[in-house]
């Protein structure tokens with residue numbers, strides 16, 4: 001009897017210890033932090049897409065999350081354009097801009113007069129990438145497309161974006177249902193140092 005009591009005491013001590021390390025969850029569901037970490041680690045640049053278009057409901061969720069990204073002094077020095085029109089996408093392809101055949105192209109415009117705009121647009125972009133990943137949608141950041149859209153030869157398409165006077169394109173993002181699941185590329189944890 002005494003042994004049984006000790007055993008129960010030991011078991012409850014061990015389980016209460018574990019529950020301090022991990023937040024308690026119901027139904028064996030993964031904890032919120034597990035889900036967020038898995039989402040970050042699963043995201044990869046996708047360069048093959050299914051032809052199926054992404055629905056407006058999904059785009060609305062992604063955009064709502066996007067504009068909740070932080071920005072210096074909450075200036076939100078960005079403009080976002082979501083392009084699904086086949087006609088406009090063909091025009092962009094005609095400029096030799098490669099967005100990997102994605103059915104949706106997101107263009108991020110940046111306020112050239114705001115010195116934090118590049119950081120802010122980077123945070124906006126990562127928010128878009130991670131929200132899309134949480135829906136199992138593929139994305140790819142496209143600096144090359146942004147560079148092309150800012151060129152003089154792209155003026156017709158650039159004007160279609162209707163960006164404010166002092167804006168240029170900082171990045172484009174391909175978006176669509178994944179037709180490939182690339183492995184993670186090598187990362188260098190040696191860039192992290194703990195200074196005690």
Ligand SMILES: Cc1cc2nc3c(=O)[nH]c(=O)nc-3n(C[C@H](O)[C@H](O)[C@H](O)COP(=O)(O)O)c2cc1C
Nearest residue numbers: 043044045046047140141142143144145171184185
């Ligand atoms: C600012 C920026 C510009 C990029 N431009 C391109 C691009 O023009 N074309 C492309 O295929 N990938 C582009 N990428 C994707 C990177 O190649 C990719 O993020 C990197 O190789 C790491 O792979 P991962 O995203 O799968 O982890 C860009 C990424 C960033 C952050």
